Amino acid sequence: MLLSLLQTVQCTSYYLLSIFLLFASFANGQQVKTDSTILAQKQAVINKPEIFEGNRxxxxxxxxxxxxxxxxxxxxxxxxxxxxxxxxxxxxxxxxxxxxxxxxxxxxxxxxxxxxxxxxxxxxxxxxxxxxxxxxxxxxxxxxxxxxxxxxxxxxxxxNELNIQMKRPEQKAGEKKNSTTTKDNWNYWVYRVGSSGNVNLDKVYKSNNYRANVSANRTTDKLKINFSIRANSSKSKYEYETTGGTEKFVVKNSSYGFNHGMVVSINQHWSYGYEANFSNSTFSNNKSRIYLSPAIEYAIFPYKLVNNKFLTIRYGVDYTRNTYYDTTVYFKTKEGLTGHNLSANLSLNQKWGNINAGLSYRNYFSDWKLNNLGINLNVNVRVTGGLSVYVYSFGGLTRDQIYLPKGGATEQEILTRRRQIA
CATH class of the missing domain: 2.60.40 (Immunoglobulin-like)
Structure with missing residues (x-):
């Protein structure tokens, strides 16, 4: 009798425990599974990519x-x-x-x-x-x-909204498949020709301005060469009333120039090259200006990261040969000068925004007081959401205008910007 009672209690306990475990498994959103089923489902979860349902x-x-x-x-x-x-x-x-x-x-x-x-x-x-x-x-x-x-x-x-198509280039009948790199018939040279102009015709003011330029550039991973020619011509005519009647004042200016530069890459950080140009400008009192400057440049970050960030430091020496239309404020009609120049440029393109900044300095060796300092800063930073902070500033200190003609400018020349003014 006692043995039968113990068996009954044991059986009842077993069933109660089974029912408890079954309810516990349902409460957790799971079902009782065999070891083989659990292993198979774990493998399926590993192989299945994570799917994010709901929002686009x-x-x-x-x-x-x-x-x-x-x-x-x-x-x-x-x-x-x-x-x-x-x-x-x-x-x-x-x-x-x-x-x-x-x-x-x-x-x-x-x-x-x-x-x-x-x-x-x-x-x-x-x-x-x-x-x-x-x-x-x-x-x-x-x-x-x-x-x-x-x-x-x-x-x-x-x-399911995606529709992916794959195409291969069509091959003509009898044409052999070409697995070699296509040769550039222009040998990496890029040529550009441009011109522009505008004409204004008012009753008391008339002006015209014409510009033209030609350039040839060749850029590879190791070498960069550029040539360019430019020309500009402008004319403005003013009419105004005075006590003596109608006065007319005409302003004419022209300029042209030839520029050439070359940069050779040594490695991911160092490069060297030179810049040379010849120019003429009636506005700047330059009958002819010859400029030559060899330079070397160091990139803090490798050039391969230029899309995201770069910081370069450039140093060069230069020689300038000037011939002037009028005698300058330093009583010169022609002169040759040597100097040096230093510049640094920073560019950052990141998720939070971008920063572009530049600093340049140059002076002549003959007189270090004849110098030129320039700085520019462009910052665009996203603070949060649609709020961004944008800052653009630039400035300069110019003390090397050796080409200015002596003698004061007239009131008309100042108002019409007929010539370069200090």
Whole structure:
């Protein structure tokens, strides 16, 4: 009897324990599983990508370093939400560009994952042909932006909205497949020809201004060469009433010049080169000006990081040979001068904004009081959400205007800026 009672209690305890465990498993949102089932499901969880359900992907496009057609981008990518608040976005796209070796531009897109994608970052680089139109430029930017956003979109409920197509270049019948690099028929040279002009015709004021320029540039990873020719002509005619009747005053100025420069890269930090030019300017009293300056430059950061940050320090010596139209304030009609120049340039393109700053200094060896100091600063920092702080400032201290003609300027010359004034 006692043995039977103990068996009954043991059986009842077993069933009660089983029922308790069953309810406990349901309370945790789970079901009782065998060891093999649990192992299989753990493996499935490991292999399955994390899916973020619900909200659309939130994207912030940062084009502070280059131009983007945001209206076009928003109209072509309509399965994401474009925000003005970078902090609230899931993806922060930082777009920068720099001149490349072919004379075109190299674009870089960094996709910074944030919030639910905080551990995801990707970078896409592509080159834009120097002869590309604005339409081709924005189409290529859109294509690469779509590619970069794909890994983020496939982890949302909108993955089914993607339609990926892959195409290979069409091959004509009998044509052999070419696996070698296409030769540049222009040998990396880029040529540009430009001209512009404007005419104003008022009753008491008439003016015309014409400009023209030609340039040839060759840029590779190791060598950069440039040549340019420019010319400018302007004429202004003023009419005003005086006690003696109508007076007319005419201002004519012209200038032209030839510039040449070369830079040779030694490694990721050092480079050297020179600058040479010849110029003429009636406004600056320069009948002829010959300038030659060899220089060396050091980059604090490697050149390969130029899209995101660079800080360069440049030092050079220079020789200037001037011939003047009129005798200068230093009683010179021609002279040769030697000097040196030092400059530093900083550029930062980061998620929080961008900073561009420059500092330059030069003086003549014959008189260190004849110097020139210039500084500029451009800061654009996003504080929070749609709030940004923008600062632009520049200034200079000019004490090397050795070309100024002696004698004071007339009232008319001051008002019309007929010539360079101290």
């Amino acid at each position: 992907l939130k994207v912030f496009v940062d084009c502070s370093n280059t131009y983007c057609d945001n209206t076009f981008i928003r109209s072509e990518i309509n399965i994401v939400d474009f925000l003005l608040d970078r902090i609230a976005s899931d993806v922060h796209i930082l777009i920068t560009s720099q001149r490349n070796g072919s004379g075109g531009e190299q674009f870089q897109m960094i996709f910074y994952g944030q919030n639910r994608f905080k551990n995801t970052t990707d970078t896409i680089k592509y080159n834009l042909d120097p002869n590309a139109t604005d339409s081709e430029s924005r189409d290529l930017l859109l294509k690469n932006m779509k590619l970069g956003l794909t890994p983020f979109i496939i982890k949302t409920d909108f993955a």
